[in-house]
Amino acid sequence: MTDAPLFKPVNWKDAEAATGLRLDRRRCYALSQDTDQTFGHLLHEIATWVESCTGCHETFEGHSVGDYPRHPKHGCEIGAGCEECGYTGVRRHSWWVPSSINSEDEAA
Ligand SMILES: [Zn+2]
Numbered sequence: 001m002t003d004a005p006l007f008k009p010v011n012w013k014d015a016e017a018a019t020g021l022r023l024d025r026r027r028c029y030a031l032s033q034d035t036d037q038t039f040g041h042l043l044h045e046i047a048t049w050v051e052s053c054t055g056c057h058e059t060f061e062g063h064s065v066g067d068y069p070r071h072p073k074h075g076c077e078i079g080a081g082c083e084e085c086g087y088t089g090v091r092r093h094s095w096w097v098p099s100s101i102n103s104e105d106e107a108a
Contacts, residue, residue: 007044007096008033019043021101030096044096050074053091055084 007030015029016022019042023029028046050071057079058065068077071090078089085091 006033007031015043019101023101029099041098043099043101045099046094047097048092048094050076050090050092052077053079053082053085053089056080056082056089 009028009030010018012023012025012027012029015031018031021043030044030046032042032044051074052059052064052068057068057077064077068079068089070076071078074090076090079085081087081089
């Protein structure tokens with residue numbers, strides 16, 4: 001196990017060069033750096049989501065404690081607001097997920 005990051009963010013040109021595929025240039029791509037293919041896919045795209053802030057939204061064993069309003073767009077409960085979330089009550093997260101192009105390639 002090395003200390004190298006698992007994902008190397010690349011632009012669409014480098015992603016196309018590495019995969020030999022024609023890609024959507026508007027998306028963010030990363031190449032998996034695990035040489036033993038733990039994740040099974042070379043090409044990854046970024047996934048983002050919004051959820052309740054852990055700093056100001058109280059839960060007990062995964063269930064919310066209290067009466068929180070729901071976010072109109074994302075559906076998650078909105079916390080009271082704190083420094084962690086910039087007083088919005090929600091946090092935006094992102095992570096690399098295997099690209100759907102990988103599965104399209106496998107299906108073909
Ligand atoms: Zn907060």
